[in-house]
Structures are given as C-alpha cells and as structure tokens.
Amino acid sequence: MAGRADDKLSVLLALVPYLVAQRVVAVEEAAEQLGLTPEAIREAVRLIALTGIAATAGEEPMHDEMFDIDWDAFLDEDVIVLSNAVGIGEYLRFSSSESAALISGLTYLSRLQLGERAAMDDLAARLREGTVGDPMPLLVSSATNGVGTADPDPDDGVLALVVAARDAGRRLEFEYRSGKDETLRRQVDPLQVYSDGPDWYVRGYCHLREGLRNFRLDRMIGPVMTDVPVDDHSDLPLEDGLFHPSDSDLQVVVDVAAGGLPFLVDYLADDERAVVGDRTRVTLRIAHLPGLVRLVSSLPGLVRVVAPEPARLAVEHWAAAAAARYPSEDAGTAAAGDSAR
Structure with missing residues (x-):
C-alpha cells in the first residue's frame, strides 16, 4: 500500500468499518467491494492488526485493546476473520x-x-x-x-416561490433593491438557489442586465412567477461561488493580513500577489462601493484598501461613521486609518 499517508488513511477508514460489519470475508471479495487491489487489502490488514486503543504513556496496550485477526485463516486461506475490534462502537x-x-x-x-x-x-x-x-x-x-x-x-414564502419557479422553468418578475439602494423592475430566469450563511440567493439570467446575476431574496419586492418559460441558458457558466465578474466591476487594490486571503478567493481579479510588509497585496473585482464596504466590514482588521481613491474614501467614511458611535475618538481614528490607509 505504498503511497501518500492520506491515501493510506483513506483505505483504513474504509476498510475497518467494512471488516467490522463483515467479520469474515475473503481478500479478493474485499478488494472488489472496496475498489482496491488484493495486495493493498493485505497490507492494510497487517497494519490494522498493529493498532488499537492508545495506551497510557509508558504502558503496553492490553490484548483486548488491540485489533486482532485469525492469522491462520489470513495466511493460509487468504480470508480475513476479525476476532477483536476496538473503539469502533465508542464514537x-x-x-x-x-x-x-x-x-x-x-x-x-x-x-x-x-x-x-x-x-x-x-x-x-x-x-x-x-x-x-x-x-x-x-x-x-x-x-x-x-x-x-x-x-x-418572511423569506420562507419567497424561497418556496423561487424554488417552484426554478423547478417549473418559469420566469420570475420582481422589484429589486440593489446594494446601491436602487430599486428596479427585474425579469429573471431562475437557474440556481443557494444560501450563503443566513442569506438566500437566486442566481439567474437577468433580462434587464442581459447577463448572469445573483439576487438576495430579502431584497426582492413582490416577486411573482410568470407564465413565460425560461430561455435556454445551457451556455452560461454556472460555477460555484457567490461572486461572478462582469465588465463593469471595479478593480480595487487591497493589502490582506495573514488568514484573510481565503475569504477573498471569489473576488480575486488575477493570480498576482505581492508581499507588502506583513500583508499580501492583491487586486479584487467588486461590483460597487457599497459591496466593498460590506466585504471589508465583514473582515475586521484583515483587509486594508489601497486604491483607487474613491474606494479608499468609501471605506474610510464608513469606518469613521461606525467609530463615531463609540465614545473613544482615538479608537475611531485608528479604525478608520487601519481599514482604508
């Protein structure tokens, strides 16, 4: 069973409960059932026979604390007989x-x-x-x-309606309040329904914007399922992830602290990275400035906006307004400077 340690672990995690359930099984049959080679099964069995419940430091494990097999059956007949299993029932x-x-x-x-x-x-x-x-x-x-x-x-009815429209292949029509606080009438062909934390979204083809868009259900006003069937959108890339780029996106340069980059994967404009002090400088694609403010506020202390100036000022103004709610003026100044400096 030569290979990586995690591959060996995967084999053991599959084999142990299988053997516990079977108790007696031929090596060839186990290999066929688990999609492994007979030799991989034999090597895993030899390893299992050396394992058991961890003993107290300095003490040898007792016999009933170890896995045990019928070695005569294994060596002479190529049959696995598990005579003692430990730990499996103690989860x-x-x-x-x-x-x-x-x-x-x-x-x-x-x-x-x-x-x-x-x-x-x-x-x-x-x-x-x-x-x-x-x-x-x-x-x-x-x-x-x-x-x-x-x-x-209040969103349950909207969610059920959106799911019904998606399953029926029918177009949705609703007023939508965007992150810019604009309200526009939308006609959308629903393609996917998913959640991100507590928020539910529908991803679909927006006939107003003539492209794929995400809509948060709690921002939809008066949604109705129309009798119009959805168009064929088999050519659209329905990848995983919440954010999908468009030509109108803003390019925002940010410095990200250690541990913050995984939260920004869906927003990265390219693969370029630069080390600036103890942070990593990357470029993000953001739909609009209010969206940038929400993103930065969700990662306190991890993201610092560098450019362009309107983006930096938007975050600075948000941080100053938030800090003004607290009695410490010095703390407010530090917070604003750290997020947008």
Whole structure:
C-alpha cells in the first residue's frame, strides 16, 4: 500500500468499518467491494492488526485493546476473520436536541426540494440511529422557519416561490433593491438557489442586465412567477461561488493580513500577489462601493484598501461613521486609518 499517508488513511477508514460489519470475508471479495487491489487489502490488514486503543504513556496496550485477526485463516486461506475490534462502537453520538435540529433542517430542505430528497431522508434516518435517546419532537412546516420555532420567517414564502419557479422553468418578475439602494423592475430566469450563511440567493439570467446575476431574496419586492418559460441558458457558466465578474466591476487594490486571503478567493481579479510588509497585496473585482464596504466590514482588521481613491474614501467614511458611535475618538481614528490607509 505504498503511497501518500492520506491515501493510506483513506483505505483504513474504509476498510475497518467494512471488516467490522463483515467479520469474515475473503481478500479478493474485499478488494472488489472496496475498489482496491488484493495486495493493498493485505497490507492494510497487517497494519490494522498493529493498532488499537492508545495506551497510557509508558504502558503496553492490553490484548483486548488491540485489533486482532485469525492469522491462520489470513495466511493460509487468504480470508480475513476479525476476532477483536476496538473503539469502533465508542464514537460520540448526537444528543436528542442536536439530532432533532439537524433532522428538522433536513426535512425543511427536503420539502423545498433543495437537494436529493432520497439522500436527505437517508441521512435523517442515520441521524435518528446515531442519537442518544429519541430525537426531540421539533415540528417543521411551511409556517415555521425550519428550526422548530413558531416565529414565521418572511423569506420562507419567497424561497418556496423561487424554488417552484426554478423547478417549473418559469420566469420570475420582481422589484429589486440593489446594494446601491436602487430599486428596479427585474425579469429573471431562475437557474440556481443557494444560501450563503443566513442569506438566500437566486442566481439567474437577468433580462434587464442581459447577463448572469445573483439576487438576495430579502431584497426582492413582490416577486411573482410568470407564465413565460425560461430561455435556454445551457451556455452560461454556472460555477460555484457567490461572486461572478462582469465588465463593469471595479478593480480595487487591497493589502490582506495573514488568514484573510481565503475569504477573498471569489473576488480575486488575477493570480498576482505581492508581499507588502506583513500583508499580501492583491487586486479584487467588486461590483460597487457599497459591496466593498460590506466585504471589508465583514473582515475586521484583515483587509486594508489601497486604491483607487474613491474606494479608499468609501471605506474610510464608513469606518469613521461606525467609530463615531463609540465614545473613544482615538479608537475611531485608528479604525478608520487601519481599514482604508
């Protein structure tokens, strides 16, 4: 089983529960079932026989704390007989409230048809089996917000409507309040529905902008599903990620502190990097300045805007306005300077 350590670990993670379930299995059969070579199976079995529960420092593990196999059957007949398995049944289980919350969320998503229903039902069944006691009875319906509370979520109706339009292949029409605080009438062919944290979005072809756009559901006003079928958009690139560039994007140069760059991957304009002190200088593509302000404010202390000047001033003004709400004037000046200097 020569190869990388993580490849070996993947084999072991697949083989151990398989052997625990089978107890007796031929090497050839195990190799076929797991998609491995017989020699890889044999090497993994030899390694498993040397493992077990970690012993106290300075002490040898006891026999019943180690995996054990029938070596005669393994060496003479090429059959794996697992005679002792340790640790497998001692995994942590979800509490009843944790399991109920997860099952409620899966049920909610299943009813909205935001994934493979059979897969979600199977996962919910597995959660019930892996719970300490019976899951708490949390109700999930179209009148709840999906986490078992009685408070209605105003976006639930919009989300259900958008999902229905996407599944039916029908065009949506609504007023939309953008990040620039502009409200325009939009006609959109819905293509994808997804969430980013607590916010739900629909990604679709906007007939006003004649291109692919993202729309946040809580900014949609009076959405309706029309009788107009969506156009053929098979040529559009529906990649993962929230941000998709357009020709009207702003190019913004920022210095990013260590640990902040992974949060900006979807916004990078190119692959160029430059080290400036203890930060990395990159260029971002941003749709508009309010969006830049929100992005910087979500990463406090990690992003410093360098150019262009309007972008730097927008963040500086936001930081100054935010700092003015606090009694310390010195702290406000430092915050504004650090984000936009």
